Amino acid sequence: MANSSHTRSGDTQVSLPGGGQISERALHFLKALIERYIRDGQPVGSRTLARDAGLDLSPATVRNVMSDLEELGLVASPHTSAGRVPTASGYRLFVDSLLTVSPMDNSLLEEMRSGFAPGAESKVLIESASRLLSGVTHLAGVVMVPRHEREVFHQIEFLKLSDTRVLAILVTADGEVHNRIIHTDQECSAAHLQQASNYLTGLFSGLDMREVRRRLLDDLKQTHRRMDEIMMRAMQMAQRVVEGAEHQDDLLIAGQTNLMEFEELANMERLKSLFHAFTEKRQILDLLDRCIEADGVQIFIGQESGFELLDDCSLVTTTYRVEDQILGVLGVIGPTRMDYRRVIPVVDVTARLLAAALRQH
Amino acid sequence: MANSSHTRSGDTQVSLPGGGQISERALHFLKALIERYIRDGQPVGSRTLARDAGLDLSPATVRNVMSDLEELGLVASPHTSAGRVPTASGYRLFVDSLLTVSPMDNSLLEEMRSGFAPGAESKVLIESASRLLSGVTHLAGVVMVPRHEREVFHQIEFLKLSDTRVLAILVTADGEVHNRIIHTDQECSAAHLQQASNYLTGLFSGLDMREVRRRLLDDLKQTHRRMDEIMMRAMQMAQRVVEGAEHQDDLLIAGQTNLMEFEELANMERLKSLFHAFTEKRQILDLLDRCIEADGVQIFIGQESGFELLDDCSLVTTTYRVEDQILGVLGVIGPTRMDYRRVIPVVDVTARLLAAALRQH
DNA sequence: GCTTAGCACTCGCCGCATCTGAGTGCTAAT
DNA sequence: ATTAGCACTCAGATGCGGCGAGTGCTAAGC
Numbered sequence: 001m002a003n004s005s006h007t008r009s010g011d012t013q014v015s016l017p018g019g020g021q022i023s024e025r026a027l028h029f030l031k032a033l034i035e036r037y038i039r040d041g042q043p044v045g046s047r048t049l050a051r052d053a054g055l056d057l058s059p060a061t062v063r064n065v066m067s068d069l070e071e072l073g074l075v076a077s078p079h080t081s082a083g084r085v086p087t088a089s090g091y092r093l094f095v096d097s098l099l100t101v102s103p104m105d106n107s108l109l110e111e112m113r114s115g116f117a118p119g120a121e122s123k124v125l126i127e128s129a130s131r132l133l134s135g136v137t138h139l140a141g142v143v144m145v146p147r148h149e150r151e152v153f154h155q156i157e158f159l160k161l162s163d164t165r166v167l168a169i170l171v172t173a174d175g176e177v178h179n180r181i182i183h184t185d186q187e188c189s190a191a192h193l194q195q196a197s198n199y200l201t202g203l204f205s206g207l208d209m210r211e212v213r214r215r216l217l218d219d220l221k222q223t224h225r226r227m228d229e230i231m232m233r234a235m236q237m238a239q240r241v242v243e244g245a246e247h248q249d250d251l252l253i254a255g256q257t258n259l260m261e262f263e264e265l266a267n268m269e270r271l272k273s274l275f276h277a278f279t280e281k282r283q284i285l286d287l288l289d290r291c292i293e294a295d296g297v298q299i300f301i302g303q304e305s306g307f308e309l310l311d312d313c314s315l316v317t318t319t320y321r322v323e324d325q326i327l328g329v330l331g332v333i334g335p336t337r338m339d340y341r342r343v344i345p346v347v348d349v350t351a352r353l354l355a356a357a358l359r360q361h
Numbered sequence: 362m363a364n365s366s367h368t369r370s371g372d373t374q375v376s377l378p379g380g381g382q383i384s385e386r387a388l389h390f391l392k393a394l395i396e397r398y399i400r401d402g403q404p405v406g407s408r409t410l411a412r413d414a415g416l417d418l419s420p421a422t423v424r425n426v427m428s429d430l431e432e433l434g435l436v437a438s439p440h441t442s443a444g445r446v447p448t449a450s451g452y453r454l455f456v457d458s459l460l461t462v463s464p465m466d467n468s469l470l471e472e473m474r475s476g477f478a479p480g481a482e483s484k485v486l487i488e489s490a491s492r493l494l495s496g497v498t499h500l501a502g503v504v505m506v507p508r509h510e511r512e513v514f515h516q517i518e519f520l521k522l523s524d525t526r527v528l529a530i531l532v533t534a535d536g537e538v539h540n541r542i543i544h545t546d547q548e549c550s551a552a553h554l555q556q557a558s559n560y561l562t563g564l565f566s567g568l569d570m571r572e573v574r575r576r577l578l579d580d581l582k583q584t585h586r587r588m589d590e591i592m593m594r595a596m597q598m599a600q601r602v603v604e605g606a607e608h609q610d611d612l613l614i615a616g617q618t619n620l621m622e623f624e625e626l627a628n629m630e631r632l633k634s635l636f637h638a639f640t641e642k643r644q645i646l647d648l649l650d651r652c653i654e655a656d657g658v659q660i661f662i663g664q665e666s667g668f669e670l671l672d673d674c675s676l677v678t679t680t681y682r683v684e685d686q687i688l689g690v691l692g693v694i695g696p697t698r699m700d701y702r703r704v705i706p707v708v709d710v711t712a713r714l715l716a717a718a719l720r721q722h
Numbered sequence: 723g724c725t726t727a728g729c730a731c732t733c734g735c736c737g738c739a740t741c742t743g744a745g746t747g748c749t750a751a752t
Numbered sequence: 753a754t755t756a757g758c759a760c761t762c763a764g765a766t767g768c769g770g771c772g773a774g775t776g777c778t779a780a781g782c
Contacts, residue, residue, distance in 0.1 A: 045745055058755050063746070081745045081762045121542060159518050159530065167538060169520065169530060177528060179538045181482060257640065260633045272621045279618065406774055419726050424775065441732045442774045725782080732775075741766080752755075 017096075018089070020072050029053055029065050030074055031098040034086045038339055041263065043083030088302035088336070091314070095299050095340055104345045112136065112349060116357040122174055126252055129330055129354045134255025137343050139334030140278070141254045142317075143354075144288045151176065153212045155201040156238060158193035166193065168241040172209075174322075174358065180241045188233070196234030204238075213242050251281045251288070262335045264312055277309050288329045291317045297344050302336050312336055316343050320351040322359050330354065378457075379450070381433050390414055390426050391435055392459040395447045399700055402624065404444030449663040449697065452675070456660050456701055465706045473497065473710060477718040483537055487613055490691055490715045495616025498704050500695030501639070502615045503678075504715075505649045512537065514573045516562040517599060519554040527554065529602040533570075535683075535719065541602045549594070557595030565599075574603050612642045612649070623696045625673055638670050649690045652678045658705050663697050673697055677704050681712040683720050691715065 012024045032053040036044045044052075046059040046066060053062070066084050069075045074090035077083065086094065115132045116125055126143050133141025152173035159167040161181065166188060170178040188196075204212045216239050256278050259265055265274070277283050287305055291298045300315040310333070317331030331347050332338075373385045393414040397405045405413075407420040407427060414423070427445050430436045435451035438444065447455065476493045477486055487504050494502025513534035520528040522542065527549060531539040549557075565573045577600050617639050620626055626635070638644050648666055652659045661676040671694070678692030692708050693699075 043745090047745080059745090060747095060755050060757095061753080064754090067747080077746085079762060080747095080760085081743085083745065119544070155520075155522075157518075157520050159516075159532070161516075161532060161536065165536075167530070167532065169528070169540075171520070171522060171528065175522065175526075175542060177540045177542075179530075179540065181536060181538075183480070254640075257633050257636045260629055260636075266629055268621055268627055272618050275618045275621075279615075404774090408774080420774090421726050421728095421776095422724085425725090428776080438775085440734070441776095442734070442772085444774070723782100725780105727780080728778090730775105730777090732773105734771105734773095736769105736771080738768085738770105739766105740768105742764090744761105744763095746759105746761075748758090748760100750755100750757090752753100 034094045045083035091301045125357045130252045130254040139332040143252045143330040144328045153204045157197045318351045320355040406444035452662045486718045491613045491615040500693040504613045504691040505689045514565045518558045679712045681716040
């Protein structure tokens with residue numbers, strides 16, 4: 001066992017994150033194997049790989065190398081007489097150091113760019129983004145919409161609907177509009193409402209929602225008597241609006257049905273719970289939340305998501321931001337066996353396009 | 362062949378919509394067969410049916426009757442040595458004349474009633490309805506939301522966002538709020554906007570949207586010069602709002618994943634296209650549109666929907682209305698083999714509860 | 723004249739054995 | 753270090769016999 005590694009001694013050795021050593025050549029084979037497996041989804045045998053790798057070596061040699069890769073836990077064979085399949089760690093290594101992302105084809109870029117109607121509302125833009133993601137990659141596209149917390153208060157307005165109902169309209173700096181109907185016990189005149197909205201808008205305009213919420217609470221507590229009654233009521237109404245808009249951060253998913261195409265997921269049980277999670281959204285949101293601080297494209301492979309449902313899935317995400325302010329996260333969900341080379345640039349570009357479109361507000 | 366019908370001559374004969382004759386007893390068997398089939402989804406054999414029907418007849422007799430039913434196209438056998446399965450016409454006859462809907466259990470009624478938060482916004486109520494439908498029946502619940510056309514204009518308000526952008530808020534009589542951001546070439550002062558909204562609200566309040574749209578068009582054409590410029594511009598803005606709100610009639614679907622439980626639909630191809638139709642919504646909407654004039658609970662069985670995707674599905678719908686005004690359609694989609702006895706009252710009650718909740722506006 | 727027992731028959735399904743082909747690991751030769 | 757050769761493994765396809773559920777028909781029974 002002193003040297004079971006089938007590696008030419010002259011070959012460059014590379015050390016693995018896991019601690020092992022691996023030859024350049026073995027990595028080359030791993031790359032070829034994964035690319036092949038991504039292409040047609042079937043275990044790759046030594047003969048095929050020998051042909052694929054372009055190194056003019058015999059299948060027997062390849063077998064030796066594959067045996068090493070297996071020992072390192074980078075590939076596995078579903079059963080004795082099948083080829084090899086990448087493991088999660090195999091994919092990990094692949095995306096981290098082997099992957100050469102293909103630059104994006106110009107016509108596709110153009111197509112994607114035209115997917116965003118310029119000047120549209122942010123909600124529409126976000127829908128476009130998720131539709132594009134799923135359409136172009138044939139996977140499920142996800143976009144987490146701006147967390148309300150990070151939005152900036154712009155103005156608030158009250159509209160009398162009837163004697164006891166007031167419509168509050170909260171406009172944020174990015175042009176988003178939130179409505180809420182408030183039932184009041186006391187009647188408010190239009191003039192009072194106007195006054196209230198002017199007051200609040202002056203007070204909070206330009207602050208982010210977290211700050212607004214904080215001040216609202218403080219002011220309500222402290223200045224209990226100093227304010228006149230109308231302003232007091234205005235503050236109370238404002239609080240209800242702001243509270244109602246809490247946890248507005250939502251998730252848009254498109255192209256879920258795309259996932260039904262993949263045999264590795266073609267299992268009713270799994271699909272059902274997956275789709276269920278998609279409609280519940282909560283868990284997916286939590287997951288995306290974890291990506292929000294990261295820079296650049298993030299990839300979760302298989303169990304890395306720490307979320308059993310997505311064991312056979314990968315998640316490719318990135319943040320989109322306007323003026324260094326992170327607005328949200330977008331990406332795709334698909335089987336671990338997805339075409340990372342193509343998917344990664346698409347996710348990246350979508351984020352940039354979305355950000356650019358949002359910047360126009 | 363003069364009399365191949367295995368029917369006691371003393372038995373009451375009933376004529377069928379299709380033209381044939383059938384004995385009361387045969388109908389009783391049909392009913393038992395369908396109920397059994399709905400229960401456990403497997404072809405029903407003569408022995409089982411003999412036991413089930415409670416008539417103390419031998420399997421042989423039952424076989425004769427079943428043979429008649431088959432001749433009439435009410436049941437079919439998947440293959441020689443399987444039992445019988447209801448056909449679409451069988452189900453049709455069943456729901457039309459054999460079905461005894463079970464009165465709704467009180468605790469369920471209570472549960473459903475509490476599913477509607479009193480005084481909530483109509484959007485929330487509609488969501489509750491679709492969630493309830495799918496939750497209680499374990500099928501997919503659909504609710505078509507009020508067609509904007511039929512809604513009644515209540516008030517309109519304009520809010521200045523920036524120099525060139527105005528937020529238009531359209532409130533309908535049922536408390537629904539529609540926003541739209543309008544880009545204007547010319548700057549509008551807050552006073553002008555106030556004036557405009559007063560003017561328009563006075564002009565259109567109480568009219569239904571169809572009427573509003575019509576008048577808007579007429580007035581814009583005819584009174585071209587008689588109005589001052591500000592009002593003119595107000596009308597133009599209003600038109601853009603109303604236009605934008607067109608075809609707002611939308612569809613809410615809940616519990617799609619429930620459909621994955623049924624083996625008769627457990628076919629990736631079919632499921633995929635079904636789910637696709639659910640996200641596209643267009644076709645389902647058209648279908649529901651056809652139910653809008655009907656009174657009471659409507660049932661489409663299998664191909665009756667005229668919509669290939671739903672060949673193995675049934676659709677149970679009813680309208681919900683407030684003060685004799687039809688607001689929309691709701692119901693469930695599920696496999697033809699669904700428990701109509703239970704589903705029909707649920708659909709019915711949901712419609713009533715939703716209507717009652719909406720009436721509070 | 724219905725009803726029913728009896729019987730031959732059909733046919734899907736299950737388990738079993740067999741065969742094939744792809745792919746492996748090992749060993750010995752180059 | 754590489755490779756040809758070989759024995760071996762194993763999933764998947766194919767074919768076969770038996771079983772059981774269910775049918776249709778016929779003839780006997782009430």
